[in-house]
Amino acid sequence: xxxxxxxxxxxxxxxxxxxxxxxxxxxxxxxxxxxxxxxxxxxxxxxxxxxxxxxxxxxxxxxxxxxxxxxxxxxxxxxxxxxxxxxxxxxxxxxxxxxxxxxxxxxxxxxxxxxxxxxxxxxxxxxxxxxxxxxxxxxxxxxxxxxxxxxxxxxxxxxxxxxxxxxxxxxxxxxxxxxxxxxxxxxxxxxxxxxxxxxxxxxxxxxxxxxxxxxxxxxxxxxxxxxxxxxxxxxxxxxxxxxxxxxxxxxxxxxxxxxxxxxxxxxxxxxxxxxxxxxxxxxxxxxxxxxxxxxxxxxxxxxxxxxxxxxxxxxxxxxxxxxxxxxxxxxxxxxxxxxxxxxxxxxxxxxxxxxxxxxxxxxxxxxxxxxxxxxxxxxxxxxxxxxxxxxxxxxxxxxxxxxxxxxxxxxxxxxxxxxxxxxxxxxxxxxxxxxxxxxxxxxxxxxxxxxxxxxxxxxxxxxxxxxxxxxxxxxxxxxxxxxxxxxxxxxxxxxxxxxxxxxxxxxxxxxxxxxxxxxx
Numbered sequence: 001x002x003x004x005x006x007x008x009x010x011x012x013x014x015x016x017x018x019x020x021x022x023x024x025x026x027x028x029x030x031x032x033x034x035x036x037x038x039x040x041x042x043x044x045x046x047x048x049x050x051x052x053x054x055x056x057x058x059x060x061x062x063x064x065x066x067x068x069x070x071x072x073x074x075x076x077x078x079x080x081x082x083x084x085x086x087x088x089x090x091x092x093x094x095x096x097x098x099x100x101x102x103x104x105x106x107x108x109x110x111x112x113x114x115x116x117x118x119x120x121x122x123x124x125x126x127x128x129x130x131x132x133x134x135x136x137x138x139x140x141x142x143x144x145x146x147x148x149x150x151x152x153x154x155x156x157x158x159x160x161x162x163x164x165x166x167x168x169x170x171x172x173x174x175x176x177x178x179x180x181x182x183x184x185x186x187x188x189x190x191x192x193x194x195x196x197x198x199x200x201x202x203x204x205x206x207x208x209x210x211x212x213x214x215x216x217x218x219x220x221x222x223x224x225x226x227x228x229x230x231x232x233x234x235x236x237x238x239x240x241x242x243x244x245x246x247x248x249x250x251x252x253x254x255x256x257x258x259x260x261x262x263x264x265x266x267x268x269x270x271x272x273x274x275x276x277x278x279x280x281x282x283x284x285x286x287x288x289x290x291x292x293x294x295x296x297x298x299x300x301x302x303x304x305x306x307x308x309x310x311x312x313x314x315x316x317x318x319x320x321x322x323x324x325x326x327x328x329x330x331x332x333x334x335x336x337x338x339x340x341x342x343x344x345x346x347x348x349x350x351x352x353x354x355x356x357x358x359x360x361x362x363x364x365x366x367x368x369x370x371x372x373x374x375x376x377x378x379x380x381x382x383x384x385x386x387x388x389x390x391x392x393x394x395x396x397x398x399x400x401x402x403x404x405x406x407x408x409x410x411x412x413x414x415x416x417x418x419x420x421x422x423x424x425x426x427x428x429x430x431x432x433x434x435x436x437x438x439x440x441x442x443x444x445x446x447x448x449x450x451x452x453x454x455x456x457x458x459x460x461x462x463x464x465x466x467x468x469x470x471x472x473x474x475x476x477x478x479x480x481x482x483x484x485x486x487x488x489x490x491x492x493x494x495x496x497x498x499x500x501x502x503x504x505x506x507x508x509x510x511x512x513x514x515x516x517x518x519x520x
Contacts, residue, residue, distance in 0.1 A: 027058045028227060030066055031210045033073040034220025039066060045200045045229065050116035050345035051335040051384040057114075059200045061228040067235045070224040074166040074193035075241045077221030082163050082191040086140045093137035093189050096216040100130050100209070107208050111176050114202035114338040116344040116385070117300050119336060122177075128465070129181030132486050135468035136189035137336035142491040143190060145499075151286070154505030161495035163191030164243040164267070168236045170257065171198050172249040173347050174407075176205035182472075182485045183246045188222050195242065197225045197232050201347055231306075237261045244494060246270070246374045246485065250405075251477065258480035269481040269493055271474055273405045274433035277310045278462065279448065280317040281439035288460075289438045290320060294327040296462035297411040301343050305478075306434050306463045308458075310402060310412045312422040313324045318415040321393060323369045328389035328411075332380045343409055345385040352385040354466040355408030359390055362412075368393040373409060388497040397425060405431075421445055427453045432476030434464055455479070456467045 027044065029036040039060035047057045062070075081089075100107070108122035117125065140273055169183035176199065184194040198206035206225060213223050226232060235251075236242060237260040244267040248258050251420060254270035261268040278296070296308035313320065336344040346352045356374045363369050372387025390410045392401045402414045416422050426435050436458035437448040445459045455475035458464030465519035471487035483493040 021454045025055055025058055027060060028207060030060070030062055030070065030227065031207070031223070031225035032066065032070045033224070034214060036207075036210075038226070039049050039063065041066075045227075047114055047201060047203065048348075049113055050347055051337075051378075051381045052350065053385070055381045057200050057204065059203055059227045060228040062232060063181070064235070065506045067226055067228075067232065067239075069237050070195050070226045070393045071166060071241050073221040074195050074224050077219060078163075078165055078193045078493075081193055081219060081222050082165075084191070086143065086189075086191070089189050089191065090140060091135050092217045093133055093139075093185060094187070096213055096218075097130065097133050097137060099212040100126065100133060103208065103212060107177050107205050108316075110204040110208060111202065112344075114204055115173060115176055116347065117303075118341055118344055119339065120142065120301050121344075122336065125175050129175075129178035131468050132178075132181050133185045135486060136185040137187040139186070139491060142488055143495060145497070151501075155501060155503045157499065157501045158168070159497050159499040161190075161491070162498055163495055165191045165192060167194050167244045167494055168239075168244070169194065169196045169243045170233060170236060170245065170247045170249070171196065171206070173199040173201040174300070174305070175248075176202040177209065179248050180209060180249070182490075184223055186486055187244075187246075187488045188218065190491055190494050192244075192494050193222045193224075195226060195236070197228065197236065199228055200227060200229055201206075203227060233257060233514050234260070237266070238264055242266060244268070246493075248485075255478055267481070267483075267493060269483055269485060270479065271305065271433075271472065271485065272478050272480065273431060273472070274305045274478050275310060275402075275405055275429050275437075276434045277308060277312055277422075277426040277429065277454075278308045279312045279419065279426065279437045280320065281314050281419065281437065281441060281442045281444055282437040283444075284317070284460075285440070286320055286323065289317075290323045290327050290379065292438070292462040293324050294331065294389070294409065298328065298331055298343050298409040301346055301387070302409040303347065303407055304391045304463070305474075306465050308363075308436065308462055309406065309410065310429075312425055313415045314419055314422050315417060321391070321413055323371065324411065324413075325391050326392055328371050331389050332375045333373070333376050333386050333388045335381055335384070343386075343389060345381075345509060346387060346408055349385055351407065352387055355406055355410065356368065357385050358400055358404055358406050358408075359392070359410065362394065362399055365399050367399055367401055370413075397428070419447065423448060423451050427451075430477040432480055433474040433478035434458065434466060436460075436462055489490050 041060035043061040045057040111122040147158040167187040247270040254272040334341040370391040373390040376388040434456040435454040455473040471484040471489040
């Protein structure tokens, strides 16, 4: 794998250098009605390589007419796509799975270039999205309804699920492949059409995914891509043909989108912020826990909604903090294209500054900084947005490192005497995306899973992201909307139930002024 990675990376870097040398900076196209077309926009957003801050491409702010054209294309395509038998839609998803597997490295390289995460982590980004496409290729059984025969003499009742129409996805920067693949494959496999707005910080993975969807046989107009920032988001929230919106990102944006979208009568599912806690019991396996904490806290530079950003040490396990610090020192910071690197850059200089400012404020509020990742320098990448692994031992839950979602490689540590205290701390935090306990005690694990108020619980599992057979069940301040992404709930979100009561006897009294009662 190392040889393949090295050769592929060299080829990709060479293409990029050639592009910069012989052409102007490319502009990401719209994808409307099955065609990649240049935008007529007059405003653009620079997409930079976070390891260098060099501009690698530009994103247009799609014009009003382009946004309208994308939605109109999706609405027109829905008329025929929704009538396409589910088994035919599934076959396209099956072919799509194979094409994503074929080009997984190509997608990963685009992610590393624009988002910064390491190549192995980017490959994981693609793979976890691929699993949703695999789920979507068997969506027929998830759309099946219920039947009850002979609810009255000669009368049967049955229900089934139908697609909504045009759906939309608004995507974050931290998973440029996985999150779009949470959104449109489920929607289109269920018979809907889709308009996707990729993150303006790293849009190219979505462009590749659209190319592959078209190659798999997805008809023109079923999938469309538009670009932009606030104006594009407002358009999606307001456009009447759009029936449902999926969003992943921060709380401020998600709460705004949920309020505006639902205010316009749309379904909205919004996965928001997180502050995921790990509880460490003294009976846990020390070496395994230390490695798990470091990987879950510092991997992807902490830019995961399921990163473990808080660890609560119970009793004598607080002595393990120094082991976590020593493990953190072993993590190499640098370009994601360097196969020896574990921690890539943060997405923007602003994200780096915010992370460093919170570290300083935390120290000012009494935190002990056991390892400080600020000011790290990477040879050859001096302009990159790098922050190294940082461990803060905080005195209380009012410290800024505990209260803020930092979205950087920062692990906040607390110590308590009992499991009950650890559970109370976790439950008092407003977020409810995920949490974990590390223990060899069955009773402790059972008590934890029963008492904890988080949507996704890991028992000796640091990042408990469910596979597609389930759904991504974050809770409390980590979600707006009542139906989760993918799995059975994801299918329910993009479909509606229809119940039919059928009488084929044509005998007797078929109606009257009195409310009908059946089964008499």
